[in-house]
Amino acid sequence: MALSGKLVAQIEIKSNGDVFHELWKANPHDVPKLTPTTIQKCETHSGEAGTVGSVLFWNYFHDGKDSVAKTLLHDIDEEKKSVTFKILEGDLLELYKNFIIHIHVDTNGLNNLVTWTVEYEKLNANVPDPNTLLDFYRKVTKDIETHHVSTASN
Structure with a gap:
């Protein structure tokens, strides 16, 4: 059994992929x-939010x-519309030695895909x-989409 792995989830959204x-x-x-x-919470631990090297606490x-x-x-990566987070501390590291999360958005008019x-x-x-x-990530994505769609229609 391999100890390393990669899992992927793709979710179509009706909200603006650039905003996501x-x-x-x-x-x-x-x-x-x-x-x-x-x-429930996201706080900056060090650095400046939106900059590579910043540390966030969730x-x-x-x-x-x-x-x-x-x-x-x-x-x-602005060109690819992707953001990568590496887990430094927390509950996931009780089970995993390394854990990296990539969020990538493909935009194509009204058809946007979050991976x-x-x-x-x-x-x-x-x-x-x-x-x-x-x-969990599917639910987060759909909650954000719902908020963006309802805000855009108001």
Whole structure:
């Protein structure tokens, strides 16, 4: 059984893909306002939000429990509309040696596709693949889409 893996979830959204990318890149502090049942808080721990090297502290609800994560904004690719976070501390590192999250947005008029990719290395062979996190990211994406669509129609 491989200890390293990669999982991908793709979600079509009807809201503006550029706005979705900008949210994760430069305004992650706004995410809890848009999806409060899954992500409760995002605070800057060090650096400046929206800049590579900044560190954010997250409070979120996953698998029936309150969880925390400290993330490094590892990379921003404006051309590809992608943002990469690396987990530095938190609940996920109780199961995984490394955990990296990529958020990529493909924009094409009204058809936008959000792709979440997680790369991970398990601490041991008994650790499950993080499939429930893909469901978590789907819910976060749909909550943000719902907020953006309802705001745009007002």
